[in-house]
Amino acid sequence: MEIKAPIDSSPSKPLAGLALRLPRNVGGPLIGLALLVVVFSFTSEYFFSLRNALNILDQVTVLGILAIGMTAVIVIGGIDLSVGSVLAFSMMLLGWLYQDVGLSMGLAIPLAILGGMACGLISGVLIAQARLPAFIATLTMMSVARGLANILTDGRQIVGFPDWFTSLATQRHFGFLSATVGLFLVMLLLAWVYLRFRAGGRNLYALGGSAEVARLSGIKVRKITLWIYAISGALAGLAAVAMAARLDSSQPSAGLTMELDAIAAVVIGGASLSGGVGSIGGTLVGVLIIGVLRNGLNLLGVSPFVQQVVIGIVIALAVTLDTLRRRSGQR
Numbered sequence: 001m002e003i004k005a006p007i008d009s010s011p012s013k014p015l016a017g018l019a020l021r022l023p024r025n026v027g028g029p030l031i032g033l034a035l036l037v038v039v040f041s042f043t044s045e046y047f048f049s050l051r052n053a054l055n056i057l058d059q060v061t062v063l064g065i066l067a068i069g070m071t072a073v074i075v076i077g078g079i080d081l082s083v084g085s086v087l088a089f090s091m092m093l094l095g096w097l098y099q100d101v102g103l104s105m106g107l108a109i110p111l112a113i114l115g116g117m118a119c120g121l122i123s124g125v126l127i128a129q130a131r132l133p134a135f136i137a138t139l140t141m142m143s144v145a146r147g148l149a150n151i152l153t154d155g156r157q158i159v160g161f162p163d164w165f166t167s168l169a170t171q172r173h174f175g176f177l178s179a180t181v182g183l184f185l186v187m188l189l190l191a192w193v194y195l196r197f198r199a200g201g202r203n204l205y206a207l208g209g210s211a212e213v214a215r216l217s218g219i220k221v222r223k224i225t226l227w228i229y230a231i232s233g234a235l236a237g238l239a240a241v242a243m244a245a246r247l248d249s250s251q252p253s254a255g256l257t258m259e260l261d262a263i264a265a266v267v268i269g270g271a272s273l274s275g276g277v278g279s280i281g282g283t284l285v286g287v288l289i290i291g292v293l294r295n296g297l298n299l300l301g302v303s304p305f306v307q308q309v310v311i312g313i314v315i316a317l318a319v320t321l322d323t324l325r326r327r328s329g330q331r
Contacts, residue, residue: 120233
């Protein structure tokens with residue numbers, strides 16, 4: 001039996017224009033992003049500037065890296081509530097290895113990423129082998145990782161990394177691109193190529209569409225599930241490195257609610273929480289919508305508490321539109 005994963009564009013259009021067409025479900029969010037840019041450009045004199053655009057890119061880098069992993073998780077029909085806590089654990093592991101253990105940053109960085117990957121791998125084992133619901137497995141890991149983040153240094157933050165490390169987030173190459181933003185863009189490109197052009201990427205959509213049908217067609221459902229969660233954990237570790245470079249510190253409270261922001265970015269970008277639908281392009285648009293919203297509201301002096309309300313409403317609208325779209329498709 002052959003499983004054809006959903007594609008991002010209509011098959012009735014010429015293939016020659018495939019690369020120029022938007023992924024399915026991304027048109028609306030992209031229009032929403034454009035409207036936000038227009039509105040904030042008129043309401044704040046500082047918004048529409050190169051400097052502010054670069055600030056937005058810097059601010060969404062960590063969220064964007066988390067959202068890449070979350071995209072794959074949601075495409076297979078899963079959910080990962082642990083990425084914010086795994087980020088905190090990897091961040092504290094990085095600082096602990098460097099300052100308390102005395103390892104060089106060159107060794108501490110990959111070990112911190114591996115620590116995040118180990119957390120994701122454990123979640124994957126609980127889901128794929130122990131058959132726990134993804135919600136319960138990742139909720140468990142969220143609690144465990146946050147506890148470990150505090151245990152490593154007894155809840156104290158670690159301050160002071162080498163200058164070359166902090167310069168990864170502060171020094172702009174070619175006048176506009178920091179190393180952390182460049183890393184985010186490279187990860188976006190790799191994920192886009194994998195999901196769009198590789199057979200393994202298409203298998204993720206098949207799994208999200210129907211795990212049982214995917215299994216009957218020969219796709220190794222358990223193995224894929226396990227490794228997708230491991231990759232999500234590794235990306236959380238990578239995001240932790242980017243955040244530590246930007247803050248020049250490791251903080252056990254880092255990443256609070258970021259798992260919700262990552263899920264929101266993916267859903268706003270057109271992915272379906274029921275699985276089988278989603279794209280890296282859509283996730284990028286979702287990440288930028290959250291980044292532009294926060295940046296614009298900050299420039300207008302809006303309270304952070306009000307910002308949470310606004311973003312919550314945007315998430316509710318995105319999920320409602322997804323539900324209506326799926327109901328329309330069923331009809």
